[in-house]
Amino acid sequence: MxxxxxxxxxxxxxxxxxxxxxxxxxxxxxxxxxxxxxxxxxxxxxxxxxxxxxxxxxxxxxxxxxxxxxxxxxxxxxxxxxxxxxxxxxxxxxxxVTAIHQETVLFDELSVAENIFLGHAPRGAFGLIDRKAMTRKAGEILDGIGAGIDPGHKLRDLGIANKHLVAIARALSIDxxxxxxxxxxxxxxxxxxxxxxxxxxxxxxxxxxxxxxxxxxxxxxxxxxxxxxxxxxxxxxxxxxxxxxxxxxxxxxxxxDVSQIFPKRTPDPGDEVLKVAGYSHPTEFEDIGFTLRRGEILGFYGLVGAGRSEFMQALFGITRPSAGTVEVAGTPVQIRSAADAVGNGIVYVPEDRGRQGAILDLPIFQNVTLPSLGRISGKGFLKLAEEFRLAREYTERLDLRAASLDTHVGNLSGGNQQKVVIAKWLATRPKVIILDEPTKGVDIGSKAAVHEFTAELAAQGLAVIMVSSEIPEVLGMSDRVIVMREGRMVAELAGDDLQPETLVRHAAGI
Amino acid sequence: MSTTDRVIPDRLRSPFEQRLKSWETLLLFVAIGIFVANSFASPYFLNAWNLSDATFNFTEKAMIAFAMALLIISGEIDLSVASIIALASTAMGAAVQMGVGTPGLVLTGLGVGLICGAFNGVLVTRLGLPSIVVTIGTMSLFRGISYIVLGDQAFRGYPASFSWFGQGYVWWVISFEFVLFAVIALIYAVLLHKTNFGRAVYAIGNNATGAMFSGIRVQRVRFILFLLTGLMSGVAAICLTARLGSTRPSIATGWELEIVTMVVLGGVSILGGSGTIVGVVIAAFVMGLVTFGLGLLNVPGIVMSIVIGALLIGVIALPRLWAMWRAG
Amino acid sequence: MLKRLVTSREILLVGAIVLLLMLISSRFPGFIAPANLANVFNDTSPLILLAIGQMIVILTKCIDLSVAANLALTGMVVSMVNVAAPGLPIVFILVIAIGLGTLLGMINGILVWKLAIPPIVVTLGTMTIFRGIIFVISDGKWVNSHEMSPAFKAFPRADILGLPVLGWIAILAVIIFSVVMTRTTLGRAFYAAGGNPHAATYAGINVGKTQFWAFTISGALAGLTGYLWVSRFAVSYVDIAGGFELDVVAACVIGGVSIMGGIGTVAGALLGALFLGIIKNALPVVDISPFWQLAISGGAIIVAVALNAQANREKGRIILKRAEQAS
CATH class of the missing domain: 3.40.50.300 (P-loop containing nucleotide triphosphate hydrolases)
Structure with a gap:
């Protein structure tokens, strides 16, 4: 057996x-x-x-x-x-047979009732859609599943959970x-x-x-x-x-057999590299502040929608905060764009790899060198040999598996795409690397590899911020964990406080 | 286990091999075919002066097409280019009436082109509007201003030294315009293929969000591309005005579509992300040769448009039909 | 509720049109006389017809730049048919016009659907091809008023209750397509295919085929308009309605049709066309040179698209309780 x-x-x-x-x-x-x-x-x-x-x-x-x-x-x-x-x-x-998909695939510009009955709407005179009957039936189905949604509303006005309910109502509507x-x-x-x-x-x-x-x-x-x-x-x-x-x-x-074993680390935090204070956004997060040292892994835990990614993207210059300061290695810096963040040594590995992380239709080497071109080119002119050298150096360090360095990133597996994204940032010689759900969509076999080199990066003196919704991952990797709920920091945990129950309690607000 | 057994090669196919199988090579054969067919079809074709005249069919459009190629590769489009020509030409005509000399006229043409490009660029990058709609709007707006200024009148009286930009020859049959075309082609080829800026253009065209998350200043690059397209329209306006010797508000009508055709024919994906300057150069020659060859055969210009239109659809449709046929 | 009303694109546009009419009538009361308004509407009818077709095409994330060339080609063909067979009843002329227009639209549709060529490329190509064909079949000659049969010319001008048939056809088209777009499966499929093509596939909608039907409808309307155009102006030649495709797109954009697909209504297309039509007809009345028209419609497009973009701006997630309560 x-x-x-x-x-x-x-x-x-x-x-x-x-x-x-x-x-x-x-x-x-x-x-x-x-x-x-x-x-x-x-x-x-x-x-x-x-x-x-x-x-x-x-x-x-x-x-x-x-x-x-x-x-x-x-x-x-x-x-x-x-x-x-x-x-x-x-x-x-x-x-x-009906399917409800990962991202609710419905139609923002149609009404809730139309979304439910698209393709099989009740017909009235002359074979035309009977809107009254459609709205009434949609209301009945929605009531049946306990969803208090007005069938006449446009779908775009609904939140993600309600969109799910509409998708389920659609499934029920076709019997x-x-x-x-x-x-x-x-x-x-x-x-x-x-x-x-x-x-x-x-x-x-x-x-x-x-x-x-x-x-x-x-x-x-x-x-x-x-x-x-x-x-x-x-x-x-x-x-x-x-x-x-x-x-x-x-x-x-x-x-x-896969037991979740995390790499053994002997944390040895060095100088402070990042200090964030009072970071706020009008609608997404408020008063986020912390410090981070070299060689440290700081975990960010929270439920989906707690505002962790939103804060990280503001720290990376994608969105602008309404208040707050950032110091890198003791020097106050202004981050108004991703380019500013990269320039100050803060890099971000996003959760949405296909859209934000990698440029799938460009070759591996061009993805890796993209943010470093200013440094390795000659007065703005490309140096192809230098590009290949840089790409090779960092992809080999991460043990990338690919047919060649000019293979398009889109042809790689999720785990290898993630390695390209991380290689891209390591090539910029950053001070702080933010990993946003780094093992999401990565198969179990490659997860361990991601954990392995995350630990290695910290050991080499990089400061790591790791956003994760997986409790074992956050606990297994982090030296300290910040818990966020509804856009605010609700706890900063370390040492013996790093227990699954404690995290869940803070994250859920119990 | 040594590390050498899994070293990843730089490339699997050599750049030469890739080039051989490329769109540009196919297009080059088309161009050669048209050239040969023309020289059989008309005894007047293989004449240095006739061929030199033929280059005027495409040089001005191609100058804009190079900038447009970069813009389309980045995923944007500018349909207002022909209207920028009209407005720049009108401004130069007005400047002539005020007694401005040739250097001033050139500055006026380039300046108006830059201002128009900046206007498009601001609307697209600052307000985040789709470029196709913005430039359909400015296409009417820019030419509309020409109509307001000129109505059914025309500006004439350009100085002789200005005419040289459109009518002068640098050496034997080599016109100034042709030299300018070649120089601009070279500049854009280097800009797109050999610089960081060019790499950013490709990255943005493939995935603008991903480019932004990689620290590329996406909006700045886009703005510069609109500026360049405006500037090249200004350059073309100078050449065209100098060649015609007069400005009417209807100058260069419909050129925007011919320029887009040239770019797409040259293998630039209308969806952004891929294309080369070499392709656009060859496409310019193909379009020029077709126009010229049919002209020698006394085929009227409007009929040539059938050929150009069929080329545009055919060059994209045929490979797809071929693939479908092979797949059964 | 009030907020929903005010931000509604169509109501905003109705307001703009009323304001425009008030401004004009304050100096020239004759402009809003019923007879003149009927005249303005009639004059705008071709634009309305084409804008409805274009709206449907844009809904499906496509664009049809060949509508004016389709109009001109169909117009030339029916003119030549009329010259060759002056006795042919108008019904047959209408059938030929709509039939040929439909066929030309289907060519666009097939290229987009079966070969997946970007619509802007397809219609750019067919636009120049259609114009070229007109030259070939007409040999570059004009079909003039005296060559056309009286019945051929009379049809769009026939007066019913103070409005010519041309205007009534536009009204009919607005009514028919309002019903088609809101009350038929195909109508809703246009919205679904453009609004979320991926989801539409899962909902059993063939996106390519839906786009094909959009081009077919656009072509049919362009063909119909082709006959109405040449008979109303009693002349047909290669360049009629030159550049009109951009007016059509402009009417759609002003009418709140999103170029990204999925958003737009027949009412919007109608109002966008009327807005441009009123400006065009008002300029000579208020003694502004007609040369201003192009610049004004260009400016109107930019303002309209800027306003639409403002209204459709994606909002970020509201996470903070405080912000949630405030909104």
Whole structure:
């Protein structure tokens, strides 16, 4: 049983309950990549099935096949046991399959009712959309899930949690039999997540089959009945959640034992390099102040939406604070743009790697040298050999895996993209590096590597600020932790105070 | 485990190999093909003076096209360039009436171009407005001012020394305009491909947010690009006005679309992020040769526009059709 | 509630138009006489028709620069058909005009949908091609008033209740497309495809196909306008409506249509066109040289887009309790 995780475990309860929607032997190939190879998946009425896997395991490909965006190269989609094709998204919808996506994909400029009924609005005279009936029905559905949203409002006026509710109402409006939730809690606050769980439970009670895709084990054990694990496009195992432990699932996901071990560090803080005082913004954060020494790792913990990233982006010059001062190595500095921040030795590795961190359509070496061009060029003229030298120096230091240095960053895995972003900043020889959720979207195998060199950076005398929503990561890496709630600092913890319960209490305000 | 076994190579394909398979190479063959076809089609084609005359078909437009190429690579566009020509030309015409000499006229043309470019730049970078709409607006505004000043009149009487910019020859059949075109092409090629500024232009065009988060002063770069486009429109206004010897408010009407066509034909992605100056240079020759060759065959100018329009769509459509056909 | 009303783009524009009319009438009361207003509306009708089509195209994140060339080509074809067969009933002329316009619009649509060529490139190309074709088929000659049949010329000018047929067609188009845009699946698909293409795909909307229909509608309206234009002005040649595509885009921008897609209404397009039409008709009345018109519409575009951008500015997340209560 110990090496079992490499082979497909027989599905013990496959025949027990009939699946309303199932995949059988599905294969999907993209140029150069086999995204799915003969995978199976059973969605059973009244059950929540968790789909688990690392990035690149094939989860999103499955969602796209189930919703008619992609066509499989081989295998069957079975609706109540009958092979059915979903040649277009509408076909999936007609068969009662609906998806609620990571970032709520709805339409800001349409009304709530129109968002719910887009494509299947009630018709009146001459086949025209019956707006009155549509608004009334939308109101009924929203009331049914306890959402007090006016169906006549434009969607853009709603907050993220309410948009989620609209997406769920949409799913209910087409009389869905199968609801796919693709990381639905990723952008929600603690309280909103609880409300979502209740909704999932009521959907389950109504006999819907739910596919719940998530990275978070606590929520899988909280709401899922069954699990299915994918790795590298293959089905690794499935069964009832009650039969497994978290460790079992992690092992299936990564194919080996992974205990979260953080690098051993002997913190030796040096001189003070950064002092922030009274940093405030009209709507996002207020009165943030702290100091940071060389070789120190300062963690920033808080719930999503606590204002951590917003503060970091202000410190990096992306947005302007309304008040506050920054001193770098004892000298007051003005940071009005990212260029100013970089010039003063403060660099920022953003959470949104594809949009903010890297320029995906440029080669690796150009990404790495972009902020350093002023230093390594000759009076504004590029020196290609020097660029390659610099890029090589820092990417090798981070153990980057790539075909060549002029490979486009977009062709790299999430973990390697992150290495390019960090290499880019190390090449500027910074004093302070801010890592915003550095292991988000990075597979478990690469997480350890990110932790490893974060520790190494600190050991070499860099001051590190690490924003993270993962408690083990924050506690495992940081010397001190600042907790933020609703845009304010609510605690600064160190030493024995660094306990999970303490962090959660401060972050949630209990 | 030694570290040498996973050293990442700088490149997989040599730059030469990449160039050989590029759009620019394909376009060069098209240009050569048109040249050969023309020389068979008309006995007047292979004549030094005729060819020299032919260059006037594209030199002024190409000067603007180089700056426009950078602007489009950065993800913006300027549709007001032809109107800047009209306004700059009108300003020079007015200056002539006030007795300003040739150096003053040149400064007037360049100055008006810079001011117009700065106006576009401020609207786009300070107010954050989409450049396509802004420049559709300023396109009407700038030319509108020319109409207010001139109505159905024209400015004439440019000094002879000024005419040299549009009619003078540096050596034998080599016109001043052609030399200026070549010099400007070289400057822009170096600016785009060999400087930090050029790298920033590509970075912004691929991902402006990512560029900003990498410490690039995105708005400053964009503003400079609008300034440059305005400046080049001023330069073109000087050449064109000097060549025509008069200014009407309808001068250079429709050039903005021909210039954008030239840039896109040259392989610059209209969505931003990629393109080269060499491509634009070849595209300028292609358009000039087509116009000139058809002209020798007595095909009227408007019919040539069919060819240019078909070229514009065809050069993008054919590779895609080919790819679709191969994929089945 | 009051805030929602005041920031509404259309109401702001209605206010601007009323103010404009008041200013003009304060010196020239005759301008707001019903007969003159009907005249202004009639004169603006071609712009209204094209602006509706352009609005739909812009909604789907595209742009159609070929509308004026489409208009001119269709106008030339129906003029030549009329010269060749003067007895052909107007119904057939209308069918030919709308049919040809639709076909030309479909060509744009196919290139955008099937080959995924950027719309600005496609329509820039077809614009020059259409103009060139006019020259080829007409040999550069004009079709003049005396060559056109009386019935051909009479149709758009026929007076019904004080407004010529041309004006009534514009009103009809406004009504039909208001219904289409708000009450049909295709209408809502235009908003969805432009507002959030990614989500639209998931909602079962084929974005490319939706764009194709937008170009088709724009082409159909341009074709219809082509006949109305040449018959009203009783002349057809290569350069008619030259540069008119930019007036059309201007009307949309002034009418609050977002060039980024997803935002815009038929009412907005109508008001934007009327705003430009009133200025054009008022200039000679208030004794300002018509040469001012271009600069004024240019200025109006810039002001309009600046105001729209201000209204649509993305707000950051409100995290602080204090700020949340204050808003």
């Amino acid at each position: 110990l090496k079992q995780s490499d082979t497909i475990m027989p599905s013990e309860r496959a025949t027990a309950e009939p699946a309303v929607l199932a995949l059988s032997g599905i294969t999907k190939t993209f140029p150069g990549v086999k995204a799915l190879s003969e995978v199976s998946l059973n969605l059973i009425p009244g059950k929540v099935t968790a789909l688990i896997g690392e990035n690149g395991a094939g989860k999103s490909t499955v969602v796209k096949i189930l919703t008619g965006i992609y066509q499989p190269d081989g295998g069957d989609i079975l609706v109540n046991g009958v092979p059915t094709a979903f040649p277009v998204p509408q076909a999936a919808a007609d068969n009662g 869905a039999r199968v609801v796919i939730m693709d990381e639905p809690t990723a952008a929600l606050s603690h309280k909103e997540i609880e409300e979502l769980y209740e909704l999932v439970e009521s959907l389950r009670a109504q006999g819907k089959a739910i596919l719940f895709i998530s990275h978070k084990f606590d929520e899988i054990f909280r709401i899922a009945d069954n699990y299915t694990v994918f790795r590298d496009g293959q089905l690794i195992g499935d069964g009832a959640v009650s039969d497994v432990t978290e460790a079992d699932l992690v092992k299936m996901m990564v194919g080996r």
